Amino acid sequence: MNQRQEAPSRRGKNGDGAERHATIHRAISDAIIEHRLKPGARLREDALAEVFGVSRTGIRKILQRLALEQLVTLTPRRGASVTRPTAEEARDVFDARQMVECGLMPEVARRITVDEAADLRQLAQREREALRAGEQSTAIRFSADFHTRLARIAGNATLADFVERLCFRSSLILAVYGNPGHLGCESHDHEDLIGYLEDRNGERATAFMSRHLKAIEASLSILEEEDEAPDLQRIFGA
Structure with a gap:
């Protein structure tokens, strides 16, 4: 009985619903668009769930929607991060x-x-x-x-x-x-x-x-970063 009562408290008073998810989606997308969340920034499901007071399942759905919009990149075993365009x-x-x-x-x-x-x-x-x-x-x-x-x-x-x-x-x-x-x-x-x-x-x-x-x-400096071999002599040389 006690275990059943714990789940709603972890989700927070606002709960998981379509309207709440839309609000969270807007909050995250705004933070990305306004550069408060920088490209490459990791978006941990557990941290977001705690911040917004919803379940990790709800956060996962929101991140999947943001990925479809190409604002977020989902990587196996690494999770979600703000997309860094090439x-x-x-x-x-x-x-x-x-x-x-x-x-x-x-x-x-x-x-x-x-x-x-x-x-x-x-x-x-x-x-x-x-x-x-x-x-x-x-x-x-x-x-x-x-x-x-x-x-x-x-x-x-x-x-x-x-x-x-x-x-x-x-x-x-x-x-x-x-x-x-x-x-x-x-x-x-x-x-x-x-x-x-x-x-x-x-x-x-x-x-x-x-x-x-x-x-x-x-006005942009659109240059692809090249994977150059490091100058080991300069780095480690006497």
């Missing part, structure tokens, strides 16, 4: 963003409303404020939200979800290949882009988005 994966992500986000701009320009433009401007403003305050992790979150919100205006939920995942992966790429203090996105770019969309100029918005994404990629 240089090739980084280039692939930006190629995909060029194709998808640029392709959506004409439809966004056709459909955007006054209220949607105002919402985008608010996001861009909050991003600028975070940058001025030195809160780069928060600015990264707002930048990802801006690009995702923009994609949703086009009206294709499948493509918008894909853009959201690409933005999340871009955050990991920034963490690995970005330069300290440089966000990649220039916040004033977002304001300029909104202006072209409001003018219904899909062609100019497309060209601007392409330059914008190329500028982000160019």
Whole structure:
């Protein structure tokens, strides 16, 4: 009887349920996107279960979902860790963003409303404020939200979800290949882009988005680390 009563206490007062799991998934993904959890960081099931007050089985399901979203890597016998994108994966992500986000701009320009433009401007403003305050992790979150919100205006939920995942992966790429203090996105770019969309100029918005994404990629130092043989003479020589 006592053994049966111990299990709920280990899971915590919030228990294991779909809503609770969604909240935990969001908390972990936000920490990854905002660089509070760095690429390569180990994510121990027992520690996460204790922090969030849920079962290890629940945490395992959440980590499996994050792995499908390519934010987490699951390795046999080692467990889960925050994904560290390779240089090739980084280039692939930006190629995909060029194709998808640029392709959506004409439809966004056709459909955007006054209220949607105002919402985008608010996001861009909050991003600028975070940058001025030195809160780069928060600015990264707002930048990802801006690009995702923009994609949703086009009206294709499948493509918008894909853009959201690409933005999340871009955050990991920034963490690995970005330069300290440089966000990649220039916040004033977002304001300029909104202006072209409001003018219904899909062609100019497309060209601007392409330059914008190329500028982000160019700001990164995307170099694959090589497995070089160590200079043993230098290390151990007299």
